[in-house]
Amino acid sequence: MATQHSRSVARLMMAPAVVLLLGWMLVPLTMTLYFSFKKYLPLRGGDLGWVGFDNYVRFVSSSSFWPAVQATLVIVGGVLAITVVLGILLAMLLDQPMWGQGVVRILVIAPFFVMPTVSALVWKNMFMDPINGLLAHLWRFFGAEPVSWLSEASMTSIVMIVSWQWLPFATLILLTAIQSLDSEQLEAAEMDGAPPLKRFYHIILPHLGRAITIVILIQTIFLLSIFAEIFVTTGGAFGTRTLTYLIFQRVLEGQNVGLGSAGGVYAIILANIVAIFLMRIVGKNLDA
Amino acid sequence: MYLKHALRAATALTFVATAAAHAQTITIATVNNGDMIRMQGYTDNFTEATGIEVEWVTLEENVLRQRVTTDITTKGGQFDIMTIGMYETPIWGANGWLVPLDGLSDEYDVGDILPAMSGGLSHEGTLYAAPFYGESSMIMYRTDLMEKAGMEMPDAPTWEFIREAAAAMTDRDADINGICLRGKAGWGEGGAFITAMSNSFGARWFDEDWKPQFDQPEWADTLNFYVGMMNESGPAGYATNGFNENLSLFQQGKCGMWIDATVAASFVTNPTDSTVADSVGFALAPDTGLGKRSNWLWAWALAIPAGTEQADSAKQFIEWATSKDYIDLVAENEGWANVPPGARTSLYENPNYQEVPFAKMTLESILSADPNNPTVKPVPYVGIQFAAIPEFAGIATQVSQEFSAVYAGQQTVEEALAKAQAFTAEEMEAAGY
């Protein structure tokens, strides 16, 4: 359909976005690559010359590397699992007829409007504090010993905080998808006497496939780089040091820009592995 | 009357006009501690006197460090004054990143700054940052609980005594923990405490050849003693307790003893915040008889980054903020207990200040800390709860994270020390020691 002319116009119209993003990708990437082959210690006079792959070797062979990769994957995976599962349930619930649907919907999406820093501060101090936190009060009320969340259950706590922030997003997208579901089809199945679970598996879930993929894709992009939540709560202690956080420690706390940059390159590689993996799935799903 | 008012208003107006004519604005990055917040409230006095406007960038400690370090190392020039500590000052000064604070006016009386403070804020004899307030650490304890336990706190106790007293004061049913100490990860939090404590056990971070010393028995002794004592008498979840958490525990009457920054003394004795204000005693930080006590030395100080175009105005501000007059100003408005402590000798010679209950012990603690000679065995570094080398902050944060994992019961002392040793050795080698 498209003529040669409209093709070139189209290209012209995409150009600004493509060029800008290309610049936004290439400039920092080139600089990161450049630094990653240097011994660059700002507190020791800055650029101390080329060191080949030293930084790369050092970053991977550090005892903190694999645990960091693992922590990253656990957080991303944990949050995805929780938000998708709870998101589907919530979306189905919100789709039901009820009084005050609008208000409930606002209550559910509200956490999405809260800055990550604020939500981390609020959770850490007002809920998870083992002495004055609300959860501690609740535990004591039931006669249990308060949990010191951020040390004893550090990973669970962070996954919980991040899930709370992202659940609204998942719910919203899944809700719009459910609302588009042909209710006649559901009713027909109901009439045929299909049990709720069966209806869920055979009608609802397949219909949500695309929405779930989108939720996973978008959230993964954001979750791979979560920072504020860890910075504010545990500071990377108790096994919550993700790859992003490890890079932060190398660059800013350790003041080793070369090493941190090598870490940055690894993080990009990891992100791309995840991305390719995701896009395989999404790509298939997006065609539909 | 009217005339007088009108006249005053007119003068004020002209004054504003002249000030605006050569409007000069300096930007100050600072930490959100109480004394700094108070200083911001008095900024108008400075602006009125000099015509220099002040913009504040107030940040939480960790964010501040990240922010000012990025700026100074890249010469970003975002700030005219930075609030930094005893750790950063000598390193940055040595790199030539700070404007030397020489040629200060006579009435400023630079010789009045406590030698321990000016020593820690200098590099090769040049002062690079002026202390706004200084601190050491000491024991704060509940006199009533001590009495109830039938014990008496000496002025300079040993760790054995502290452990015994802690056990005696602990009353789990009444929610009273014998002792509260920092366990939170971070070199400036739990890391600072355990390092200062290790000094009194004869441990050190590095030997004379910069070899990490975590494989030595002194470190194991320190950690085992600490963990043992905290398990007997410490609060639940102490692995995440830092200064602030312990402060609120102590203020709520949940601690028998607390060893921490001397500046905390004014908070725990302040009746509006503290439920135990009238029953707090003070003593020097404990030792083990090896000749070093476990108190640290720190100062929050104001420094001028090299390259700022407003170095003169910045210097004027620093002279104002760290002057004797500023102390008088605060004392006049908010009482002597609230003045920034630990920076000036004259403050401790002031009879008004000597009446403040914690003044004497604070001074003694500061005087007993020697950053140039911090450990029992010789070390190549300066600093008590830190080693003033650029790599330290990064290393110590990770090391203290390993220690915190011990406090949380996630690994043993041996495991943590082995990891700390390996990691530190790795980093030091990478840094070229």
Next chain:
Amino acid sequence: MSRTVTTQRKSFNTAIAWVIGLLIFFPILWTILTSFKTEAQAIASPPLFLNFDWTLENYAVVQERSDYMRFLWNSVILAGGSTILGVIIAVPAAWAMAFVPSKRTKDILLWMLSTKMLPAVGVLYPIYLLFIRLGLLDSRAGLVVVLMLINLPIIVWMLYTYFREIPGEILEAARMDGATLKEEILYVLTPMAIPGIASTVLLNFILAWNEAFWTLNLTAVNAAPLTAFIASYSSPEGLFFAKLSAASTMAIAPILILGWFSQKQLVRGLTFGAVK
């Protein structure tokens, strides 16, 4: 939607949904409540819910300590500016992808998303140095551009999915009538895509408003938004829950109110093409 259900079932749904909704909202509610307590009441044991003396003292303290309006204004400019700029750049791109698709369209789209995966901390130094060179540190313009670039992929994608749902015949009809490309986009496409554009704008406004790494590290005074305002209230000394709550409430209130009024739009529009 209009399935007939018994009142009983509806009551049951209502009860469950309200309980869950309130549970999810509770942390925010608690923060708002705490902001009206004194510091001592904020840590009272057992916790106080409504039976305390409501006070505005924390808000007064926070306002006195920092100039809230300036931070708020910066947040509005940064979030608004970056979103508008982003939409202006993204609309033509999304139009081209939706109506003149080529084999590579999807690859380009996915590549754009992948630029978001660059870990920000890893490139702090390069970007900081670049900003110094360009004199953009602590400038709103610099941050508007950075925030725009961060969110551009999302904007392009969202618009792309909305445009694709618009039947191509309508555009063709307009073209037959002699509409130029510009007219076609402005008078035919845009009105039809208004709901989609609105929810794109909303989502990106929220994302830009909440961005806390670049906005904190590239600003000092002039361009510092509410994320920097918050960074001064996690106090290391003394009791601070109430003041922190007041500051937090002030930081999230504008966006919460905006979200409140626009939630219908957001709910309807936030599909990313998931509905097909």
